[in-house]
Amino acid sequence: MELARVVAVLFDMDGTLVDSDAAVARAWRTWTDEYAVEPLAWVSIANGRLAADTVRRLQPDLGVEAVAVAAARQLSLRHQDLSDAAAAPGALAVLSLLYRFGLPWAVVTSADHRLAAARLDAAGVSPPILITEEDVTNRKPVPESSRLAARRLGVEPEHCLVVEDAEPGAAAGAPPAPWWRH
Amino acid sequence: MVAALKTVPADLQVDDLPELAQLLAETFTAT
Numbered sequence: 001m002e003l004a005r006v007v008a009v010l011f012d013m014d015g016t017l018v019d020s021d022a023a024v025a026r027a028w029r030t031w032t033d034e035y036a037v038e039p040l041a042w043v044s045i046a047n048g049r050l051a052a053d054t055v056r057r058l059q060p061d062l063g064v065e066a067v068a069v070a071a072a073r074q075l076s077l078r079h080q081d082l083s084d085a086a087a088a089p090g091a092l093a094v095l096s097l098l099y100r101f102g103l104p105w106a107v108v109t110s111a112d113h114r115l116a117a118a119r120l121d122a123a124g125v126s127p128p129i130l131i132t133e134e135d136v137t138n139r140k141p142v143p144e145s146s147r148l149a150a151r152r153l154g155v156e157p158e159h160c161l162v163v164e165d166a167e168p169g170a171a172a173g174a175p176p177a178p179w180w181r182h
Numbered sequence: 183m184v185a186a187l188k189t190v191p192a193d194l195q196v197d198d199l200p201e202l203a204q205l206l207a208e209t210f211t212a213t
Contacts, residue, residue, distance in 0.1 A: 003194060003209045016199075090199030097203055101210040161194070163202065 006161040008153050009098060010146050011127075013109035013116055015047065015165035018123045020085045027077035035059060035070060047165070050110060050139065051075055078115055085122040095125070106131060106149040108162075110139050129153055 011017045014024065028042040037058050046054045052071035055062070062070060098105050106129035109116050113132040120127065129152045136144045143157070150157035196202045 003205060088199055090201075090203050093203045094199050094206065097206045097210070101206070103210075163196075 003161070005159065006103070007159040008103060008150065008155045009105040009161045009163060010108050010149050011105065012048075012164040013107050013111060013119065015088075016163055017088055017091045017107060017125055018085055018119050019088045020119055022084050023078065023081045026081055027074060030077050031070075031074045032058075034073070048110065048140065050133075075112070075115070079118070082118050082122050085119040087123040087125055091123070091125065104128065104153045104155065106153055108140075108145045108149045109133075110145075 014020045024046075028046065029039060031037075032039050032042065035058075041058055042054055045057050050071070051074040052067055055067050055070045055074065059067070059070065095105065105127065107116070107120065107125070107127040108131045110133055111119070113130070113134050116130060116132050120130070129149055131145045131149045131152075133139060135148060136142075138144045146160065146162055147157045150160050153160075194205075196205065
C-alpha cells in the first residue's frame with residue numbers, strides 16, 4: 001500500500017479519535033437496567049451501529065414505536081454523559097502530523113451532530129470538516145458519508161485513507177481505490 | 183481505548199494511532 005499517495009484522512013470518532021468507551025458503557029448499562037436486558041448483551045453488537053439497530057437486536061419483540069422510544073432513551077443517556085470523553089492516545093499527534101504535512105482531514109461519524117460536537121470539544125479535537133448522521137441519507141457501511149467528506153475536502157474519495165475501529169465504518173470506505181488494489 | 187484500527191485500504195495494518203503517526207511521519211518526511 002502506497003501511503004505516500006494518500007491525499008486526505010477520514011477518521012471515525014468514537015473509538016478512533018475520541019475515547020468515549022466509558023461514557024458509552026455507562027449509557028448502555030443504565031439502558032439495559034431499564035429495559036431488563038442482559039447487562040453486557042450490547043457489547044458485541046453496538047459498535048458502529050445506530051442505537052435503534054442495536055435496540056432491535058437486543059429487543060426483537062419491540063414494535064417500531066417502542067424501538068424508537070428505546071433508542072431515543074439510549075441517545076438521551078449519551079447526551080447527558082460527556083464527563084470523560086478524551087482524545088484517544090496518539091490522536092493529537094496524528095492530527096499534528098497531518099497539519100505539518102498539509103494533509104486535510106475530516107471526522108466521519110454515525111453519531112448525531114450534537115453528540116459529536118460535544119465529544120470532540122471535550123477531547124480537544126476541532127475537525128475542519130465534520131460529517132454526522134444528519135448529513136447523509138445512508139449511513140455506514142454505505143460509503144455516502146466518506147464520499148461527502150472527500151467532496152467537502154476537495155479530494156477524490158479513492159485517495160483518502162479511512163481510519164475506523166468498527167467493521168461497518170471500514171466498509172464505508174469501499175469501494176477500493178485503483179491505486180492500492182494490486 | 184483504541185485497541186485496533188481498521189483502515190481503507192485494508193492492507194495498511196495499524197493497531198493504534200501512535201503506530202499510524204509513526205507511519206505517516208516515516209512516509210511523508212521521506213517524500
